[in-house]
Amino acid sequence: MARVFSGIQPSGELHIGNYLGAVQRWVALQSQYQCFICIVDYHAITQDYDVSMLETRTLDMATSLLAAGIDPERTVLFVQSHVLEHTELAWVFTSVTPIGELERMTQFKDKSQRQESVLAGLLSYPVLQAADVLLYKADTVPVGEDQVQHVELMREIARKWNARYGDGFFPEPQALVGEAKRIVGLDGQAKMSKSLGNTIGLLDQPEVIWQRLRPAMTDPARVTRNDPGTPEICNIYHLHQHFSPKKTVEEVAHKCRTAGWGCLDCKRVLADNIANAFKPIRQRAAELKKRPEQVREILAAGAAKAREVAQETMRGVRERMGLLPARTEAVVDR
Numbered sequence: 001m002a003r004v005f006s007g008i009q010p011s012g013e014l015h016i017g018n019y020l021g022a023v024q025r026w027v028a029l030q031s032q033y034q035c036f037i038c039i040v041d042y043h044a045i046t047q048d049y050d051v052s053m054l055e056t057r058t059l060d061m062a063t064s065l066l067a068a069g070i071d072p073e074r075t076v077l078f079v080q081s082h083v084l085e086h087t088e089l090a091w092v093f094t095s096v097t098p099i100g101e102l103e104r105m106t107q108f109k110d111k112s113q114r115q116e117s118v119l120a121g122l123l124s125y126p127v128l129q130a131a132d133v134l135l136y137k138a139d140t141v142p143v144g145e146d147q148v149q150h151v152e153l154m155r156e157i158a159r160k161w162n163a164r165y166g167d168g169f170f171p172e173p174q175a176l177v178g179e180a181k182r183i184v185g186l187d188g189q190a191k192m193s194k195s196l197g198n199t200i201g202l203l204d205q206p207e208v209i210w211q212r213l214r215p216a217m218t219d220p221a222r223v224t225r226n227d228p229g230t231p232e233i234c235n236i237y238h239l240h241q242h243f244s245p246k247k248t249v250e251e252v253a254h255k256c257r258t259a260g261w262g263c264l265d266c267k268r269v270l271a272d273n274i275a276n277a278f279k280p281i282r283q284r285a286a287e288l289k290k291r292p293e294q295v296r297e298i299l300a301a302g303a304a305k306a307r308e309v310a311q312e313t314m315r316g317v318r319e320r321m322g323l324l325p326a327r328t329e330a331v332v333d334r
């Protein structure tokens with residue numbers, strides 16, 4: 001059975017961007033594939049973060065994922081730092097990864113530009129990402145567009161390691177990118193992202209969704225209500241395509257072109273459809289939030305399953321690299 005791996009940062013609750021771009025597909029894939037989904041807390045520390053909130057954000061992300069339909073009976077859901085082999089394999093991979101490859105990563109260039117002093121962790125971020133996937137010898141990596149370059153690099157890392165230490169040991173994983181590969185935020189410009197504050201949260205109440213959507217950017221040509229617009233350039237129209245029935249989408253396009261609706265009318269319909277789409281997820285999340293211990297247990301069980309595979313891979317890696325075997329395997333009780 002093909003093996004799927006994907007990861008998500010512990011940024012708290014899900015938003016429409018990471019849900020449509022990734023999580024929705026993870027939920028669909030779990031019936032056909034053996035899936036590993038990892039909350040990547042060691043990736044999150046490569047940029048400034050609130051130490052006092054990391055634990056809560058990690059749990060909230062797990063809660064969101066479970067509410068969104070990740071089924072712990074079918075998917076191995078776990079936290080990256082609970083499986084020590086991730087950082088171990090990342091170290092191994094630093095010794096086959098040229099710095100030049102890391103420096104040309106778009107995400108590194110973007111993020112490092114915003115910082116006075118660039119941390120080594122930010123540069124080696126994709127090496128840890130390669131370790132995440134290859135530790136499970138996963139061949140399929142469902143991600144949004146922004147992660148495709150990182151998946152290409154992990155293919156190269158697998159190739160380089162295989163060439164030096166063990167032909168065919170690691171597969172070369174493929175990115176799986178869906179239609180919703182880049183959901184634009186409410187500013188109508190940048191990728192929807194929590195750090196840019198341009199999101200609608202999956203668990204937002206209907207009134208909050210409306211408050212967030214109301215000031216959102218639309219086609220700038222629609223200065224007054226009577227100015228006709230071009231739906232294709234409006235992010236609100238694109239969001240309708242994900243949340244509204246086909247008939248409504250056609251109506252939106254027509255009423256935008258003919259100024260039959262104002263932008264607020266169009267947003268009102270969208271707000272209602274988003275709120276309805278996520279109602280069952282909101283309800284499940286509210287239930288799970290009453291039982292945080294259960295979420296912790298799911299994560300512990302997931303880490304135990306992940307560890308079995310990870311330890312097996314690392315044994316093979318150490319052996320092929322000629323390391324002296326330890327007499328006793330380190331016993332890690334977490």
Ligand code: TYM
Pocket residue numbers: 005006007008009010017018019020021022023040043128129130132133141142143144145146147180181182183184191192193
């Ligand atoms: P992260 O946490 O930024 O995002 C999680 C997933 O959601 C996708 N995504 C989006 N897709 C479309 N439109 C958007 N606005 C949007 N925002 C987020 C991302 O492409 C991603 O698939 N480095 C990764 C996490 C990671 C990982 C891995 C992924 C760590 N190890 C191994 C795959 C395999 C990240 O920061 O994702």
